[in-house]
Amino acid sequence: MSTRAHNFSAGPAVLPLEVIEELQQALPNYNNIGLGLMEMSHRSKDFDDIIESAKSRLRTLLQIPDDYEVLLLQGGASLQFYMTALNLLGPDDTGAYINTGTWSTKAIKEANRCSIAKSVWAPENDSFTRVPQTDEIGSTEGATYLHYTSNNTIYGTQFQRTPTSDLPLIGDFSSDIASAPIDVAKHGLIYAGAQKNLGPSGVTAVILSPWAIERSITVNGLRKGGLPSMLNYKLMVDKNSMFNTPNTFGIFALDRMLAWLERQGGVSAIYTQNQEKAKRIYDILDGSDFWKPHADTDSRSLMNITWKIHNAELESVFLQEANANDLKGLKGHRSVGGLRASIYNACPLESVDALVSFMKSFEERHG
Ligand SMILES: Cc1ncc(COP(=O)(O)O)c(C=O)c1O
Structure with missing residues (x-):
């Protein structure tokens, strides 16, 4: 095929051609440094500039409060289902979950492996045709946070307003991040796999409030042997998402996607x-x-x-x-x-x- 088709894929999804062309150019020789984008050290000044640029664009575009941290991790949103609970809940603590479909169900399942995940709303039948109104959400008493899936990719439902809760909100924004304004300050933590609105798969954006970082430090002391290094938010913050080798290509692509979004206004x-x-x-x-x-x-x-x-x-x-x-x-x-x-x-x-x-x-x- 000589032209690009109209792509309605749920993810990985269509990227702007101009972004793909920028990626193409960077592959053999990034910025005329003589090394290709995928061939240079993640400890180099050039890559440091890329990750700082990506984080800074995300901060500005999403109006992330200054005291929040931005991580660019691997493992997809599916790892965040577990990692959020592992870091934010002690072994006997409870997270409250709004169950609006397949991804919320998976988040509950993973959280239950290390702590207690309680569903505080699920539809009457399994049809998942809607998300709840705030007054339909069951009691969250005793819970540490309220988790919700902002957009349900499979069922085509979306929260049109941020749920109201006294608890810090944890939001899975995998399929609608950067598509509409978000009140980040209402959230204890936001996560999103990149492969819908932020670029290719293999990068996960995690936005952490000071509360989430504090929880990660506390819970590290409660988990037997401490949190595994790769699953420790506080460690990832200290290492600027580079405890190990990050997805350098994906982070550059994310930066280019965000620059494209800036150009769209x-x-x-x-x-x-x-x-x-x-x-x-x-x-x-x-x-x-x-x-x-x-x-x-x-x-x-x-x-x-x-x-x-x-x-x-x-x-x-x-x-x-x-x-x-x-x-x-x-x-x-x-x-x-x-x-x-x-x-x-x-x-x-x-x-x-x-x-x-x-x-x-x-x-x-x-x-
Ligand atoms: C809302 C939502 N959450 C989580 C996931 C899982 O993401 P990943 O494949 O990056 O683990 C997806 C994937 O489509 C999703 O749409």
Whole structure:
């Protein structure tokens, strides 16, 4: 194929072509230093400049308070499911969890390996069509924090407001970080795998409040033998995310993604674009009962739009035709079925418009 297809993959996901071209250029000879990006020491001044730039851009774009720390780790959000509980809870402490789908369920499972994870909200059935209102969340008494998944990539639901709690919030922002303003100061800790809005897989951004760092120091003393070095937030802060060799390529890519986001006007500007992109698809889904959107209206995600076709037999035809029209990655997650369009920051409006016009024509032909 000579041109790039419209990419609706849930992650790893589409990156801006200009970012890919910057990466391409840096590979053989980074910044004319005679060494390729992936061939230079993570202890070099050049790499130090890259990681500092990436952290500083993230701080500015997300308006992270000065006394918070930013880590760029490995192991994905899946490791953070365990690492958050391991560092923030003693062995007998409880974390409260809002269970809005597959990823929250996994977070609960991992946290229960080292401490106690209590679900304080789950939907009546397993359909995960919505996130709760604050007054529906059960008692968090005795818990150390309240964990939530900001955007549910698989089900296409999203918290449209930060949940309210007296406890420090722990947020899994893997699939919506930097897509809309976040009130970071309300959070004890935020984590996000990079592979949706921040670049390639293999880097995980972790934003820690002073409270989270203090907890990590305290809990280090409570865990038998102390926290494992690679899973110790305080140690990672002290070592500037370089206790061991970091993902140098991924961190450079993240820096370039953030520079691209700055050129788009930053988080508020991209949020406006994201609202418009999502609206164009939801308008089609709401336009007739040919389509069956999955998420309840007030829980709809701006990042992952999930739906079915009333006549389920048409879904495979939809996917085949979409594929033939260079619209890729639209198959719903296997646990939900149906269709899903992931339209992260880097998914251009043209791709959304191409999908919308394909959907209109599909409905005309098969409706
Ligand atoms: C919301 C959310 N949390 C966690 C994960 C797991 O991320 P990782 O594969 O980086 O461990 C994903 C992956 O898609 C996700 O969407």
